[in-house]
Amino acid sequence: MIDNSAAFETAGYGRYPVSHLPLRIETGPESLRLVWDDGRESEFHYLWLRDNCPCAQCVSSLTREQLFEICDVPLSIRPETAQLNGDYLEVQWQGDGHSSRFHPGWLRTHCYSEQARAGRQWQPEIWDKATIEASLPKYDYADMMQDDAVLLCWLRKLRDCGISLLQNTDTRPGTLQQVAERISFIRETNFGTLFDVRSKPDANTAAYTTLRLPLHTDLPTRELQPGLQFLHCLENDASGGESILVDGFRIAEHMREEYPDDFDALSRLPMDFYNKDRNSDYRFRGPALVLDGQGTVIEVRFANFLRGPLDVPADQVVRHYRAYSTFIRLTREPRFQFEYRLVPGDLLVFDNRRVLHARRAFDLQQGQRHLQGCYVDRDELLSRIRVLERSL
Amino acid sequence: MIDNSAAFETAGYGRYPVSHLPLRIETGPESLRLVWDDGRESEFHYLWLRDNCPCAQCVSSLTREQLFEICDVPLSIRPETAQLNGDYLEVQWQGDGHSSRFHPGWLRTHCYSEQARAGRQWQPEIWDKATIEASLPKYDYADMMQDDAVLLCWLRKLRDCGISLLQNTDTRPGTLQQVAERISFIRETNFGTLFDVRSKPDANTAAYTTLRLPLHTDLPTRELQPGLQFLHCLENDASGGESILVDGFRIAEHMREEYPDDFDALSRLPMDFYNKDRNSDYRFRGPALVLDGQGTVIEVRFANFLRGPLDVPADQVVRHYRAYSTFIRLTREPRFQFEYRLVPGDLLVFDNRRVLHARRAFDLQQGQRHLQGCYVDRDELLSRIRVLERSL
Structure with a gap:
């Protein structure tokens, strides 16, 4: 079960309701592709995922600010394993063996596909x-x-x-x-x-x-x-x-x-x-x-x-x-x-x-x-x- | 004689000491060229001069803010006469017969030749x-x-x-x-x-x-x-x-x-x-x-x-x-x-x-x-x- 209320509480104060569930992932050389139950696909780069790891070692539980700095891992960082587990995306990283766990609502919200980015564009109401x-x-x-x-x-x-x-x-x-x-x-x-x-x-x-x-x-x-x-x-x-x-x-x-x-x-x-x-x-x-x-x-x-x-x-x-x-x-x-x-x-x-x-x-x-x-x-x-x- | 202390007091609080004097002017189709005693030349467009007229009709004596709006004269505005008088540049405009008088120190300060503009460029002191x-x-x-x-x-x-x-x-x-x-x-x-x-x-x-x-x-x-x-x-x-x-x-x-x-x-x-x-x-x-x-x-x-x-x-x-x-x-x-x-x-x-x-x-x-x-x-x-x- 996905716990929405507690979702990512170490990484911020936002709530990320789960509107769609991830069906499967496909791993590529520098990114993975997550396929959702409505057919949308989200590409997430490994560097991006590692940078956004919300665990208490990477993000201060007190201030919600990041402690981890991306330059401390190689640009070529890759997962040892990446899988869906109870609708969460779980990644274990090569090298130091660090693990990251991503909430599906949070992933959907931060998808940076062209379509998702266009949908976030603010539109003013122009008047005369x-x-x-x-x-x-x-x-x-x-x-x-x-x-x-x-x-x-x-x-x-x-x-x-x-x-x-x-x-x-x-x-x-x-x-x-x-x-x-x-x-x-x-x-x-x-x-x-x-x-x-x-x-x-x-x-x-x-x-x-x-x-x-x-x-x-x-x-x-x-x-x-x-x-x-x-x-x-x-x-x-x-x-x-x-x-x-x-x-x-x-x-x-x-x-x-x-x-x-x-x-x-x-x-x-x-x-x-x-x-x-x-x-x-x-x-x-x-x-x-x-x-x-x-x-x-x-x-x-x-x-x-x-x-x-x-x-x-x-x-x-x-x-x-x-x-x-x-x-x-x-x-x-x-x-x-x-x-x-x-x-x-x-x-x-x-x-x-x-x-x-x-x-x-x-x-x-x-x-x-x-x-x-x-x-x-x-x-x-x-x-x-x-x-x-x-x-x- | 040039009165430096009172120079342009209707148009601002700045003082514009006269470091160089204008020798002569040459009028062209959309601008005039002012030649200084050190050989420098300053091109001033008629629109620019009209816009910067410091007289009490164009600039409020109380607030020092401009009352005149450039769109109220034609883009083709030209001088009827333009001459140096006691080192001031004096222009009488075609059309409404408005007159403008420019202090030489002010003109020199606001010259927009390539050389003058480069000289005004701020340079930070970089350190390590x-x-x-x-x-x-x-x-x-x-x-x-x-x-x-x-x-x-x-x-x-x-x-x-x-x-x-x-x-x-x-x-x-x-x-x-x-x-x-x-x-x-x-x-x-x-x-x-x-x-x-x-x-x-x-x-x-x-x-x-x-x-x-x-x-x-x-x-x-x-x-x-x-x-x-x-x-x-x-x-x-x-x-x-x-x-x-x-x-x-x-x-x-x-x-x-x-x-x-x-x-x-x-x-x-x-x-x-x-x-x-x-x-x-x-x-x-x-x-x-x-x-x-x-x-x-x-x-x-x-x-x-x-x-x-x-x-x-x-x-x-x-x-x-x-x-x-x-x-x-x-x-x-x-x-x-x-x-x-x-x-x-x-x-x-x-x-x-x-x-x-x-x-x-x-x-x-x-x-x-x-x-x-x-x-x-x-x-x-x-x-x-x-x-x-x-x-x-």
Whole structure:
């Protein structure tokens, strides 16, 4: 019998339910092939299996961290025997005679066939004005605070859709910290931990004026732009000040199709982002569109008002400006813009490395406008989702 | 006369001393060429000049942030006139008749000729056992706390060499926070802000045991590995526990020369770094060697005990393990290892994204071992250097 609850408890905290059973194994020169009861085949290399041995000698029972180092066995390591025993894969290794035992649920989860790898690929939900107006993810503050299942739904939506609205949030200043800590600790930046967004006489950035803010990501001047951005509306009876949000991934995909050279330029040519203040001088150099190894856009870095002089080879200057102008013009197109006026108790949360945000100018003759903001990084979001998924 | 002190005060806080004067300009179809009194030539594109106009209409006098957006002028923008006037470059633009005036020191600083760009390239000081033993950068705690000039020397050395020792540091717990705040705020992580490194009964990571720690970077499980790592020795009369440090850039360059395919594999194939705990589950996927656009190694990500199962295409598995084993074996070679035994009052600071650190196992029969640690990011280091350079 397979003991699912205890499965691999020395090697981690995950549970690996057995959805399919291994039928047989076929050993080859540097790997074995495991054939499952649904016909799928998983190739596991001997080096990979030896590296992942979960026994208490290879993995610390206390810290769950690996003690074994793969360079201490020959690259040519081979099994003396490899067999299925009670649905576990058991391997005894040549040389030192070490034995390893692998749980079938764990093996299935970590199969690295092309098909399995494709199935693990994250797919964002891309949006534009029409689609987000029809389906803006909304959650109730009290529900989310009390119920871990609601919390998990909210966080998954933030991960996939990059935007959400929490409603009926307590409007006492500082409430935002409790909301953020439902996920984890707050990411501190050169603007502090919790920051107040309102017009200030000594404003060191456009956010702290009444001026229009064009579409941008926050802190492109830092190597790691903050992940989630929280904007909690405490007061908003000034005229103007509407929020505008655009899915940067949507703009990027549109550019890739319609303006391929502009897309290429923005993903390859670095830009210089500067935030110069009296007591700090932050600069970061990187492309506006960040791609992963497969060419998928995973990040947008963009704030016109936080740039330094362009520093690229002379023959790329005009190309950059063409691409950059195309990008700004696209962000201004109404079909991509979600416009929303925050009311007190609204807490807008979005992926700052994907969703560009803007604000119309406002006028304090008629009333006040006061938001509180903070950041939580993607690492914390994803960790929290994984831990919640362990128990729900 | 050129007013250096006030130069470009609307556009930033920098000073741009005039080392050379412009002699003449030659206008072309999409750029002008500025010829300096030392014979150097700087090409400035019209789009670039228009984008960098520092006037109060284009840049907010309050926030020093740009108000102008380049997409609001045609890509074909040209000067009506462009001339030198009192060593300033003055341009009046076709179309709206806008005027821009550029300070010669600022222009020289931001020239993007091939030569100028090459001169701005940062060069790390790479080290191995022999060179660092001969020239470990050492600073006195009190001097550094009191004197901004010493602070600047220390920080530049940390940037370039990636390692330093602060001596005679007050051994009261918490002193570390004051040291870190000489730079800026502390980077919080899933291990907190200030952390205590000593053997703990409920250790959730190998650092908090008495075990040997192999060479590693901290928190490769996070998207942004912490930049500077601080280790402040409060007590160390246990036997064993010596610190070992290796310049990861040195190992990487050695690999590039001697094992080019291994180097290529570690810079291209992603690894999965996991840190699984009861209440968190951090994972990051990325290569062990991170290169910039020019192929220079700018980061090393490496901790054998914080890895998840390798997840790469099947035909790359053996290649990865070969490269990975080569890397670990190189880190173990004595010619690369700087070994040092911390004494109370020592504060070791190093670039955690470059320098691998290790610790020998220790034995608490003979005494205690207690370090305090924290992190400060590269962004803060570089910002602080720039601000200090403004006034020193």
